[in-house]
Amino acid sequence: MTTTQHPIGSGFGARSTAREVVEGIDLGGKLAIVTGGYSGLGLETVRALAGAGAHVVVPARRPEVARENLAGIENTEVDALDLGDLDSVEEFADRFLASDRSVDLLIDNAAIMAAPETRVGPGWEAQFATNHLGHYALVNRLRPALVRDGGARVVSVSSVGHHNSPIRWDDIQFEQGYDKWKAYGQAKTANALFAVHLDALGKDAGVRAFSLHPGGILTPLQRHLPKEEMVALGWIDEDGNQINDAFKTPEQGAATSVWAATSPRLADAGGVYLEDCDIARPAGEGRTGVRTYAGDPKEAARLWALSAELTGVDTFS
Numbered sequence: 001m002t003t004t005q006h007p008i009g010s011g012f013g014a015r016s017t018a019r020e021v022v023e024g025i026d027l028g029g030k031l032a033i034v035t036g037g038y039s040g041l042g043l044e045t046v047r048a049l050a051g052a053g054a055h056v057v058v059p060a061r062r063p064e065v066a067r068e069n070l071a072g073i074e075n076t077e078v079d080a081l082d083l084g085d086l087d088s089v090e091e092f093a094d095r096f097l098a099s100d101r102s103v104d105l106l107i108d109n110a111a112i113m114a115a116p117e118t119r120v121g122p123g124w125e126a127q128f129a130t131n132h133l134g135h136y137a138l139v140n141r142l143r144p145a146l147v148r149d150g151g152a153r154v155v156s157v158s159s160v161g162h163h164n165s166p167i168r169w170d171d172i173q174f175e176q177g178y179d180k181w182k183a184y185g186q187a188k189t190a191n192a193l194f195a196v197h198l199d200a201l202g203k204d205a206g207v208r209a210f211s212l213h214p215g216g217i218l219t220p221l222q223r224h225l226p227k228e229e230m231v232a233l234g235w236i237d238e239d240g241n242q243i244n245d246a247f248k249t250p251e252q253g254a255a256t257s258v259w260a261a262t263s264p265r266l267a268d269a270g271g272v273y274l275e276d277c278d279i280a281r282p283a284g285e286g287r288t289g290v291r292t293y294a295g296d297p298k299e300a301a302r303l304w305a306l307s308a309e310l311t312g313v314d315t316f317s
Contacts, residue, residue: 004272005282005290010265012277014215018048018254021277025262028053031103032261033096033142035059035083035135036110038066041157041214044254045107049261050075054105059092059138061110083110083134084120086311093141102148105261107155108135108191117178124310125173127183132190136307139198143315151206154198155260158191158211158273158294163283165189166293167303189294190303192273197300199271201316208270210260211294215276216246217253271295 012021032049036042037058046056050073059081060066066078079095082088111131118126124133139146139154146152164185168174174183195211202209259277260266273280273290283289293299308314 003282003295004269005280005295007278007281008265010259010263010278012255012259014248014276015252016255016277017251018044018258019051019251021255021259022048022052022262025052027262030054030105031057031101032105032107033057033059033103034107034109035081035138038069041217041250041254041257042109043069044250045109045257046070046076047073048254048258049105052262057096083138084126084130086121086134086137089134089137090141093138096142097144101145103142103145103152104149105153105155106139106142106146107157107257107261108139109157109257111157113161113184114180116180117174123173125183127187128172128190131187132194133307133311135191136194137311137313140313140315146207147205151208153261154195154207154209155257156191156195156209156211157257158213159188160213160287161185162188162192162294163287163291166291167193167299192290192294193296193300193303196271196295196297197304198316200297200300203270210266210270210272210274212256212260212274213280214253214256215248217248217250
C-alpha cells in the first residue's frame with residue numbers, strides 16, 4: 001500500500017509551542033470548536049487559537065469548571081457537552097446549528113485514558129465510546145456548519161497509544177475481558193482511522209481531516225492512573241515530580257493540534273497522521289510514526305460504517 005506519510009519539513013519540531021506555530025497567522029473572523037478545551041492540552045490549544053484572533057467555542061462536560069479555567073481568555077464561550085452521551089451530543093449540535101454560524105476549525109481533543117472498565121450508552125466500552133463515537137457523532141451532526149463557508153479543518157487527537165492495539169473487530173466492546181491500555185489503544189486507532197475516512201468523504205466539500213500524536217505530557221488525562229503505575233513507567237518519582245525528559249510541556253503538546261488546524265503547509269493535504277508538528281513517517285520498530293492499520297482506508301471505511309450503525313448518524317456518506 002502506498003503512503004502519504006512523509007514529513008514535509010515544517011520548520012517546527014517537538015519543542016515548538018502552540019503560540020510559535022500560529023505566529024503570523026491571522027484567525028480573525030474564524031470560529032473554532034475545541035472539545036476538552038478547558039484543561040491540559042485543550043486549554044493551551046484554546047489559548048493559542050484565541051490569541052490569534054479566533055472565536056473559540058469550548059463544549060464541556062463540566063461547564064462551570066470550564067468557565068473558571070477560561071476566565072481571562074478573550075474570544076471564548078462555553079457550552080455543555082458530554083461525549084459519552086449521544087443525546088448530549090445531539091443537543092449541543094442542535095444549539096450550535098441554531099446559532100446560524102459556520103465552523104472553520106474543529107479540534108476533537110477531549111479524551112479519557114486507561115480508565116477502569118466503564119460502560120456508557122447501551123453498554124459500550126467508555127474509552128471507545130467517548131474518544132471515538134462521541135466525536136464521530138459530533139462531527140457528523142455539525143456537518144452543515146463545517147461545509148457552510150467552503151469547508152473546515154477537523155483535527156482528531158490520536159496518540160502513540162494507537163500502537164497498543166488495532167481495532168478489535170471480534171470484541172470491540174471488550175465483552176470478553178477488559179484491558180485498559182488495549183482499550184485506550186483501540187480508541188486512539190479509531191481516532192486516526194476516523195480522520196482518514198472523514199477526509200475521503202469530506203474533501204470535495206472542503207472538509208479536510210488530520211489525526212496526530214501530541215507527545216507525552218503530564219496533564220489531567222492521567223487522572224485514572226495510580227501514582228505507583230506512573231512511577232513504574234518512569235514518568236514521575238516517588239514525590240510526584242516529572243522525571244521523563246522526553247515529556248513535553250502542555251504548550252508544546254498543543255503545538256501539533258494548532259499546527260494541524262492552521263498551517264498553510266497542509267492546505268492540500270488531508271487524512272494523514274502528524275507528530276511533532278509535521279507529517280509522521282510510517283512506524284518502524286519503535287513507538288514513533290503511524291502503524292499501517294491506523295491509516296488503512298479499508299479499515300477506516302469499515303469503522304465508519306460501524307460507527308454509523310451504532311450512533312444512528314451519517315451525514316457525510
